[in-house]
Amino acid sequence: MMTPSNVKATLSFSDGSPGMELPIYKGTVGPDVIDIRKLYGQTGKFTYDPGFLSTASCNSTITYIDGDKGELLYRGYPIEQLAQHCDFLEVCHLLIYGELPNVEQRDKFVKTITYHTMVNEQMQFFLRGFRRDAHPMAVMTGLVGALSAFYHDSTDVHNAQHREIAAHRLIAKMPTLVAMSYKYGVGQPFIYPKNSLSYTANFMRMMFATPCEEYEANDVVVRALDRIFILHADHEQNASTSTVRLCGSSGTNPFAAIAAGVACLWGPAHGGANEAALTMLEDIQRAGGVEKIGEFIRQVKDKNSSVKLMGFGHRVYKNYDPRAKLMRETCHEVLNALGLHDDPLFKLAMALEKIALEDEYFVARKLYPNVDFYSGIVQRAIGIPVSLFTAIFALARTVGWIAQLNEMIGDPEYKIGRPRQLFAGAAPRAVLPIGER
Numbered sequence: 001m002m003t004p005s006n007v008k009a010t011l012s013f014s015d016g017s018p019g020m021e022l023p024i025y026k027g028t029v030g031p032d033v034i035d036i037r038k039l040y041g042q043t044g045k046f047t048y049d050p051g052f053l054s055t056a057s058c059n060s061t062i063t064y065i066d067g068d069k070g071e072l073l074y075r076g077y078p079i080e081q082l083a084q085h086c087d088f089l090e091v092c093h094l095l096i097y098g099e100l101p102n103v104e105q106r107d108k109f110v111k112t113i114t115y116h117t118m119v120n121e122q123m124q125f126f127l128r129g130f131r132r133d134a135h136p137m138a139v140m141t142g143l144v145g146a147l148s149a150f151y152h153d154s155t156d157v158h159n160a161q162h163r164e165i166a167a168h169r170l171i172a173k174m175p176t177l178v179a180m181s182y183k184y185g186v187g188q189p190f191i192y193p194k195n196s197l198s199y200t201a202n203f204m205r206m207m208f209a210t211p212c213e214e215y216e217a218n219d220v221v222v223r224a225l226d227r228i229f230i231l232h233a234d235h236e237q238n239a240s241t242s243t244v245r246l247c248g249s250s251g252t253n254p255f256a257a258i259a260a261g262v263a264c265l266w267g268p269a270h271g272g273a274n275e276a277a278l279t280m281l282e283d284i285q286r287a288g289g290v291e292k293i294g295e296f297i298r299q300v301k302d303k304n305s306s307v308k309l310m311g312f313g314h315r316v317y318k319n320y321d322p323r324a325k326l327m328r329e330t331c332h333e334v335l336n337a338l339g340l341h342d343d344p345l346f347k348l349a350m351a352l353e354k355i356a357l358e359d360e361y362f363v364a365r366k367l368y369p370n371v372d373f374y375s376g377i378v379q380r381a382i383g384i385p386v387s388l389f390t391a392i393f394a395l396a397r398t399v400g401w402i403a404q405l406n407e408m409i410g411d412p413e414y415k416i417g418r419p420r421q422l423f424a425g426a427a428p429r430a431v432l433p434i435g436e437r
């Protein structure tokens with residue numbers, strides 16, 4: 001809730017142009033915000049903040065991050081408690097409806113999601129148009145956008161019921177689409193969802209079962225993947241969520257807005273980081289493993305090289321990412337359960353983490369491991385191919401995107417997003433005839 005503060009900000013100009021008073025609002029927790037909505041109207045000036053380093057683009061009740069403390073809350077609940085006591089669908093209910101479900105609400109929600117997991121049969125023919133070696137995120141961007149061509153009865157974003165059905169469909173169908181894009185790539189038959197299984201066990205089955213034999217997922221692995229989903233479910237106004245909000249602000253349908261989020265997530269500075277982190281570990285391993293860490297860290301610190309320690313650093317967390325702590329724990333559990341505790345990549349990751357946490361370069365810049373540093377190792381141990389990591393992230397983040405989109409559309413104050421610019425190009429000039437240019 002935005003509570004007006006007694007304090008006001010005063011803006012003045014050194015050339016004597018009229019200044020103005022700016023209201024300040026307090027959130028429930030976190031920094032106050034200065035309301036600049038009337039700034040242009042009153043002063044004829046814009047603010048300049050590329051990368052949104054100091055700009056709150058909306059007010060939201062969904063997720064709160066305290067980057068200095070390393071704290072992440074969904075609707076007020078610490079991520080550690082949610083990861084320990086809830087499953088992914090309970091967290092989805094929390095994000096979408098604002099409260100954790102009671103038994104009756106949970107059963108109803110699970111049933112609704114379960115009975116929406118199948119996709120229109122025609123989607124597979126659409127999917128078959130892609131090259132088999134297409135990147136799963138290229139396929140997912142197309143498939144999610146295409147949902148709007150298949151589910152016409154939930155595309156009116158201004159209709160609350162449509163928004164709710166679209167939310168259910170997206171949460172339910174993402175695992176099916178991710179598994180289909182995987183199966184297509186490896187040339188195996190698609191496996192239909194099975195309603196007797198949990199959300200995550202069903203996903204594992206659609207990924208790894210074949211029609212030739214029975215498949216039963218390992219419980220530790222199901223729990224680990226479910227935790228990956230919980231940890232990635234929302235992360236306030238990150239790049240892909242802001243993309244979904246901006247895209248959705250035009251009134252486009254929810255499937256199109258979420259497809260924009262999928263496209264944004266693909267980038268290596270965002271959701272692509274878990275893939276990049278694992279590729280980095282594999283490269284170091286190939287080059288000689290733990291012995292090569294020193295050389296690699298030297299390259300990372302060299303300003304003339306573009307090498308980054310992938311899976312480290314975060315725009316908001318200037319402390320250990322709380323999701324990384326939980327993921328590290330899960331990583332141990334999975335490697336133990338699968339008899340992979342001597343996994344050389346995990347050992348390499350541990351050694352790299354230790355050195356980086358002690359190195360002045362990382363300490364001074366407050367660069368700590370983020371969730372992607374470990375999630376890649378866990379997914380690799382589970383048998384998920386590296387190229388699918390970001391698609392798994394998209395599956396999990398879909399609930400956050402749709403909750404944020406629905407919050408924005410439901411807000412009576414919402415407007416189409418339209419940033420302004422500082423124009424630094426040519427001043428007005430006349431077009432010369434082609435022979436005189």
Ligand code: CMC
Binds near residue numbers: 238268270310313372
């Ligand atoms: N390795 C080496 N140096 C780094 C790294 C890194 N991973 N991250 C930041 N730095 C340096 C950066 O070069 C800069 O140094 P200097 O002050 O000397 O110029 C300083 O630290 C501040 O970094 P920044 O780039 O200004 O920070 P940012 O907030 O713009 O970037 C980031 C955040 C996540 C894009 C960046 O840390 C990064 O590229 N990390 C690696 C990719 C990664 O793991 N991304 C996943 C983010 S978590 C998942 C998600 O929520 O999407």
